[in-house]
Amino acid sequence: MKIPYDKIISKIKEQTQISEEELNSKIKEKMDQLSGLISKEGAAHIIANELKIKLFEEGRVKIKDLVAGMRSAETVGKITNIFELREFQRKDGSTGKVASFIIADETGRARIVLWNDRADIIKDLATDNIVYIKNGLTKENNSSIELHMNTKSELIVNPENEKIEKVASQERPEPERKAISSLTENDSNIELLATIVQIFEPRFYEVDPDTGKRIRPTDGKFYNQKGKEISPAYSYVMNAVLDDGSSTIRAAFFRNQLTSLLKINNEQVLKFKDSPGDFEDIKQQLLGKIIKIVGRASKNDMFDRIEFIPQLVFPDPNPDEELSKLKKEAKVIE
Structure with a gap:
């Protein structure tokens, strides 16, 4: 599972009293100790494990907490954009289908990707629908998280007792x-x-x-x-x-x-x-x-x-x- 370096640092700081200066020192020390055989991200992972820090949540998570490599991701979001279904030719000559849409909650946004028979679901969706997704596979694409639906994935439209009043802005945050x-x-x-x-x-x-x-x-x-x-x-x-x-x-x-x-x-x-x-x-x-x-x-x-x-x-x-x-x-x- 690939967790970005800044998210690892953020999780460590949230769950400990360690200052960023001390944390950077620990990471550098770990990299030196292992003679440069690991990256900064790898050293941060080791430090987190040594401190018994929980880097990702099991079960349902907010969109901002989705990270690449999850195999049974579970989240809820409101549909903000829907893209048209596309057909493509596989190497064996058969036809495949793919469709996608964007969901958001108050913490972030993610693209949901539907393949082949699941792609037809796109016809029944509308913007502002709330969707519950379970057992999705997360991947990173252009520094953004995508959640891919496979045969084991579940998608429920407008589940009971689910409300999302505000969603994260599409505006780019200050660089x-x-x-x-x-x-x-x-x-x-x-x-x-x-x-x-x-x-x-x-x-x-x-x-x-x-x-x-x-x-x-x-x-x-x-x-x-x-x-x-x-x-x-x-x-x-x-x-x-x-x-x-x-x-x-x-x-x-x-x-x-x-x-x-x-x-x-x-x-x-x-x-x-x-x-x-x-x-x-x-x-x-x-x-x-x-x-x-x-x-x-x-x-x-x-x-x-x-x-x-x-x-x-x-x-x-x-x-x-x-x-x-x-x-x-x-x-x-x-």
């Missing part, structure tokens, strides 16, 4: 400003202010024009999920190296984030696919530029390094706002 050197692989909703020190040319790849999902050629042809031959559209990603004075990090700017960074539209970016030389002028303009981004850290296992995936890009951060932030941080340090 946490961090130094690159302090990033960990589980960090999400993190804000970085850094200088672009290296730029790589955009890489273009084929996608299904209807779904936007990556597709690959089969015998020189492209097919959608239903097995129909299609003409692909193109999406793209551009990698850059950022430096904030504490360290450097590679960031991957995908489609919308790249257009925000370059301040041009999709059609203009696609022109670089056939004329990559035209990108050179833009590259020179970007080098040395200070930008602000909000997103999540991700571990690149192949290169054993932390990378960053921006979700919001601010190509021209306000100097007065940033100076004000620095002054506040300086006062805290004093």
Whole structure:
């Protein structure tokens, strides 16, 4: 079961009188004791076990307490969004189905995923329905928790005596400003202010024009999920190296984030696919530029390094706002 580092720390602090400074010291000591053979998350797990801390609840839990790896998750939530049922082609040629919806309570939000025959349930659901879910399987996807329904899962619509008056807001919480050197692989909703020190040319790849999902050629042809031959559209990603004075990090700017960074539209970016030389002028303009981004850290296992995936890009951060932030941080340090 994968429990994020910040949740482990939060649980330990809730159930003990240990200060964060002492806790960090214990974790570092444990990592040193094991000669760096475990991660910070692993050391935190060991400390929690030594302190007999209960990291997750058995039985029904609030949505915020769902963690990846639960095999019999039980929760209740109000439906806030419903997505259409989709069909897809399996490798053996048979047709599968998938549908999903979002539930929320006062503590958080989660996506519920229905597969194959269970996907038909989506037709009987409506927003503001309250649903009770039992024996779901939790997975992590893009730093969010998904609860997948299998053959053993139960779903009850509008169960008796269940009321949810308020639900967690869809608004993104205020991001946490961090130094690159302090990033960990589980960090999400993190804000970085850094200088672009290296730029790589955009890489273009084929996608299904209807779904936007990556597709690959089969015998020189492209097919959608239903097995129909299609003409692909193109999406793209551009990698850059950022430096904030504490360290450097590679960031991957995908489609919308790249257009925000370059301040041009999709059609203009696609022109670089056939004329990559035209990108050179833009590259020179970007080098040395200070930008602000909000997103999540991700571990690149192949290169054993932390990378960053921006979700919001601010190509021209306000100097007065940033100076004000620095002054506040300086006062805290004093």
